[in-house]
Amino acid sequence: MSALILEARDLELRFGGVQAANGASLKVHANERIAIIGPNGAGKTTFINLCTGYLKPQAGRVFFGGSDITALSPRAITRLGVGRSFQIPQLFLENTVIENLLLALSARERTWSPFLRLDRHPKTEEMWALLDIVGLKDAGRRVVRELPEGMRKLIDIAVALALEPKLIFMDEPTSGVSSHEKFQVMDTLTRALDARATTAIFVEHDMDVVARYASRVAVWAGGRIAHEGTPDEILNHPEVRETVIGVGV
Amino acid sequence: MARQLIIGAGLLAALIIFPLLSPWSTVILTVALCEGLAALGILVLLRAGQVSFGHGLYFAFSAYVVAFMAAARFGHEVLILVPVATAASGLLAALVGLFVVRYRAIFFGMLNLAISMVFFSLLEKLFSITGGADGKRVPRPTLAGISLERAEFELWIFYITLGLAVLAALGVARYLLSPGGKALEAIKSNETRLEYLGVSSRKVLFGAYVLSGLLAGLGGAVIALVSGHVTPELAYWVRSGEFVFIAILGGVGGVVGPFLGALMFQIIRGYAAVYAPETWHAVLGVMLLVIIFFAPNGLYGLMTGRKPAGTGQ
Amino acid sequence: MPPEMLLLAALDGLAYGSLIFLVAVGLSLIFGVLGVLNVAHGSFYAIGAYVAAAGVLALTGMGLPPWLAFPFFIVAAVLVGVIVGGLVETLLLRRIYGKEEVLQLLVTFAVFMILEDAQKVVFGVQPYFANAPMNWLGTIEVFGIFYTQYQLILIPTVALLVLVGLRLFLRRTAFGRAIVAVTQDRDAATAMGIDATRVYLITFIIGASLAALGGALSSATTSLTPGIGSGMIVLSFAVAATAGLGRIEGAAVAALLIGLGRSVAVYFAPEFDVLIPYLIMVAVLLIKPEGLFTTVQTRKV
Ligand SMILES: Nc1ncnc2c1ncn2[C@@H]1O[C@H](COP(=O)(O)OP(=O)(O)OP(=O)(O)O)[C@@H](O)[C@H]1O
Ligand SMILES: [Mg+2]
Numbered sequence: 009m010s011a012l013i014l015e016a017r018d019l020e021l022r023f024g025g026v027q028a029a030n031g032a033s034l035k036v037h038a039n040e041r042i043a044i045i046g047p048n049g050a051g052k053t054t055f056i057n058l059c060t061g062y063l064k065p066q067a068g069r070v071f072f073g074g075s076d077i078t079a080l081s082p083r084a085i086t087r088l089g090v091g092r093s094f095q096i097p098q099l100f101l102e103n104t105v106i107e108n109l110l111l112a113l114s115a116r117e118r119t120w121s122p123f124l125r126l127d128r129h130p131k132t133e134e135m136w137a138l139l140d141i142v143g144l145k146d147a148g149r150r151v152v153r154e155l156p157e158g159m160r161k162l163i164d165i166a167v168a169l170a171l172e173p174k175l176i177f178m179d180e181p182t183s184g185v186s187s188h189e190k191f192q193v194m195d196t197l198t199r200a201l202d203a204r205a206t207t208a209i210f211v212e213h214d215m216d217v218v219a220r221y222a223s224r225v226a227v228w229a230g231g232r233i234a235h236e237g238t239p240d241e242i243l244n245h246p247e248v249r250e251t252v253i254g255v256g257v
Numbered sequence: 258m259a260r261q262l263i264i265g266a267g268l269l270a271a272l273i274i275f276p277l278l279s280p281w282s283t284v285i286l287t288v289a290l291c292e293g294l295a296a297l298g299i300l301v302l303l304r305a306g307q308v309s310f311g312h313g314l315y316f317a318f319s320a321y322v323v324a325f326m327a328a329a330r331f332g333h334e335v336l337i338l339v340p341v342a343t344a345a346s347g348l349l350a351a352l353v354g355l356f357v358v359r360y361r362a363i364f365f366g367m368l369n370l371a372i373s374m375v376f377f378s379l380l381e382k383l384f385s386i387t388g389g390a391d392g393k394r395v396p397r398p399t400l401a402g403i404s405l406e407r408a409e410f411e412l413w414i415f416y417i418t419l420g421l422a423v424l425a426a427l428g429v430a431r432y433l434l435s436p437g438g439k440a441l442e443a444i445k446s447n448e449t450r451l452e453y454l455g456v457s458s459r460k461v462l463f464g465a466y467v468l469s470g471l472l473a474g475l476g477g478a479v480i481a482l483v484s485g486h487v488t489p490e491l492a493y494w495v496r497s498g499e500f501v502f503i504a505i506l507g508g509v510g511g512v513v514g515p516f517l518g519a520l521m522f523q524i525i526r527g528y529a530a531v532y533a534p535e536t537w538h539a540v541l542g543v544m545l546l547v548i549i550f551f552a553p554n555g556l557y558g559l560m561t562g563r564k565p566a567g568t569g570q
Numbered sequence: 571m572p573p574e575m576l577l578l579a580a581l582d583g584l585a586y587g588s589l590i591f592l593v594a595v596g597l598s599l600i601f602g603v604l605g606v607l608n609v610a611h612g613s614f615y616a617i618g619a620y621v622a623a624a625g626v627l628a629l630t631g632m633g634l635p636p637w638l639a640f641p642f643f644i645v646a647a648v649l650v651g652v653i654v655g656g657l658v659e660t661l662l663l664r665r666i667y668g669k670e671e672v673l674q675l676l677v678t679f680a681v682f683m684i685l686e687d688a689q690k691v692v693f694g695v696q697p698y699f700a701n702a703p704m705n706w707l708g709t710i711e712v713f714g715i716f717y718t719q720y721q722l723i724l725i726p727t728v729a730l731l732v733l734v735g736l737r738l739f740l741r742r743t744a745f746g747r748a749i750v751a752v753t754q755d756r757d758a759a760t761a762m763g764i765d766a767t768r769v770y771l772i773t774f775i776i777g778a779s780l781a782a783l784g785g786a787l788s789s790a791t792t793s794l795t796p797g798i799g800s801g802m803i804v805l806s807f808a809v810a811a812t813a814g815l816g817r818i819e820g821a822a823v824a825a826l827l828i829g830l831g832r833s834v835a836v837y838f839a840p841e842f843d844v845l846i847p848y849l850i851m852v853a854v855l856l857i858k859p860e861g862l863f864t865t866v867q868t869r870k871v
Binding site: 060062081082083084086087091092098099100101102103107110111112114115116119120121122123124125126127129167168171 | 428431432434435436437438439440442443446447449450452453454455456457
């Protein structure tokens with residue numbers, strides 16, 4: 009198997025009475041496509057928040073590329089090459105789509121000269137190309153606030169991709185997309201990830217998507233992994249079918 | 258953009274001609290430019306969704322630096338005093354900024370207010386150094402080595418300030434279009450995402466804060482020169498509030514806004530002095546409410562016909 | 571340093587801390603419930619003080635007994651809270667709930683400017699001094715030092731009553747619980763049939779009345795001049811921020827801390843007395859940015 013790039017070890021986090029992470033552990037290897045599935049409130053988003061520095065675990069550690077990133081800020085972790093998209097898209101709503109991407113580009117390239125105009129960034133074409141890949145080129149000059157949720161989710165992912173992360177967490181990438189478009193969206197995303205050799209972990213509720221795009225599946229329950237395996241193993245696992253997928257055997 | 262340039266050029270032309278037609282207006286217009294500069298600093302912060310009720314601090318600090326240097330006859334020369342005092346304000350802003358950029362919204366606004374009130378109290382209480390509530394006189398310095406008569410001096414200072422204000426406005430406009438300026442606006446729209454781009458929102462805000470301190474400082478330095486006198490009142494919350502008022506009145510949509518606002522402010526002050534001398538801040542308060550509720554983009558917004566932007570979150 | 575001076579400083583600090591507590595707790599309560607930092611809060615304090623002083627001067631002018639001042643203080647505070655506070659809430663604040671914080675700050679700042687001038691118009695700019703209630707209560711001897719009963723006993727007692735009363739009110743009464751419910755989750759509370767609009771109005775009136783009460787009590791101890799409101803808003807913010815905005819018991823501790831710190835400075839470094847509250851606040855905020863008594867964290871993503 010290829011190199012281990014991220015490891016979460018026994019993460020614990022309690023919110024009042026809720027144990028949102030309860031010994032959560034996961035090993036991620038280069039070029040994997042890991043799907044995280046599990047019921048609402050299982051702690052999937054919390055896990056992403058812990059791995060990307062938004063929340064600090066009360067116990068446990070996170071390693072990325074061999075170094076301990078548990079105590080680092082989201083900013084520092086992002087700079088190391090971990091990207092993320094959000095369950096609720098986090099975008100600059102008053103700006104255009106391309107401006108959102110260009111700001112990410114400027115962050116990546118550290119181009120902060122006050123004499124450079126953002127819309128004249130020398131690598132602007134690269135961002136248009138990225139928009140093209142995710143099928144949003146036509147919306148490039150629209151203000152994000154005016155766009156529907158499904159598009160915003162894609163823009164959110166595109167912004168994360170613009171940073172060229174080695175590893176990306178995507179929190180329910182297809183949740184705002186109608187069911188017949190999900191495959192199309194995942195196809196484009198997979199293409200973009202493959203082209204950049206980006207490893208991906210995504211939270212997903214649609215089992216058809218999981219079956220088709222995941223290389224490995226982790227079933228979340230009660231703040232930790234309950235089952236883990238290939239999509240085939242997991243989706244045919246009787247217990248998982250009952251508790252997560254909601255179909256009796 | 259084109260509209261911004263047209264309005265800016267129109268305003269500039271009017272400002273160039275006006276003092277020649279009516280010499281009595283020179284000082285008032287200079288004061289307007291100084292307050293416009295400070296309000297431009299407020300505009301920069303407002304772009305990040307932050308408001309400071311304490312920028313009188315930098316205005317006053319710079320003015321007192323001018324007064325002290327002038328009293329010490331040290332570099333008693335406009336071309337030395339103004340840059341030194343402005344830089345001193347920038348330094349002070351950097352120092353205070355290290356602390357305040359950790360905070361947002363309420364805390365940011367109130368901490369700035371608190372710090373400026375401390376400075377105000379010190380100016381009043383340390384009588385032996387600052388001259389207390391009476392303040393300090395600022396003897397007229399030379400300009401490029403030449404001692405000028407009062408009227409000439411005022412006219413020169415006006416045109417120099419006008420030139421500096423144009424430079425400042427163009428510089429700020431440029432900055433706001435740059436990636437750094439957009440990152441500044443990102444603090445207002447989504448700080449979480451900004452951090453997840455690997456950008457330090459504190460650093461971005463720090464830069465903007467120092468810039469705003471420099472702008473207020475530049476205004477304060479010139480005010481000290483043209484009024485020939487500095488008092489603690491320059492640091493009082495009322496002053497700081499006026500800068501915010503001017504920025505909101507003019508509108509934060511473009512860098513011309515604060516200067517439009519500052520001119521309007523002088524006109525209102527003129528009328529208020531006649532019709533409502535005791536309640537002139539109440540007049541400002543009422544106007545502020547009217548602008549916020551009915552013309553949220555200010556005068557500049559009215560002139561450019563921009564639709565009110567959504568204020569909800 | 572001489573022990574009597576330390577004792578005097580401590581007594582001053584207690585009286586002073588109790589006064590700022592009354593104002594700060596109102597500010598904190600309003601913030602906790604409405605989510606608005608009321609910059610005009612200092613004006614309620616100032617108006618309370620002026621109304622009380624004018625009332626006391628009128629009372630004594632008519633030859634009425636000075637003790638009448640005490641019930642009058644309460645009446646004055648409630649009147650100011652209901653009339654001025656009620657108007658501000660219904661006419662203005664109601665329109666900006668849930669908007670950007672900066673916008674809310676600007677609106678209350680505008681109210682502040684208006685109220686500051688309104689005071690000058692109504693009460694003039696000459697100092698008011700109405701210390702009859704303080705003299706009437708006389709002095710008391712503590713460890714060989716004579717101190718006014720008004721400052722040593724009355725003001726701290728009122729502060730303590732307010733603290734205990736607010737606690738009981740919020741925990742034991744139906745309306746108090748409604749306030750707490752709205753603070754925690756407005757939507758859920760509304761769904762349960764709580765009238766959030768009314769809760770906001772009454773909370774604002776209570777907060778404003780507390781500030782006015784602080785002002786009324788202070789009117790007997792100092793002479794009133796224009797501008798006392800602006801000093802008080804920053805000071806009470808310092809207290810509320812030191813405690814953590816929205817923390818009621820915390821505000822009492824922070825007010826004492828800041829009151830004591832300040833009165834020690836008055837005796838030992840008088841030029842810097844104004845600095846002390848802010849130094850304390852800055853020190854606390856550097857170490858604990860949410861304030862001393864805040865624990866909860868909210869999640870956004
Ligand atoms: N900041 C917080 N404060 C209190 N409780 C929290 C907080 N964040 C998460 N929780 C709780 O922790 C648990 C896990 O939440 P999380 O959002 O991680 O679940 P999830 O698996 O992502 O669910 P979903 O599928 O609905 O997105 C939930 O019970 C949630 O209510
Ligand atoms: Mg989730």
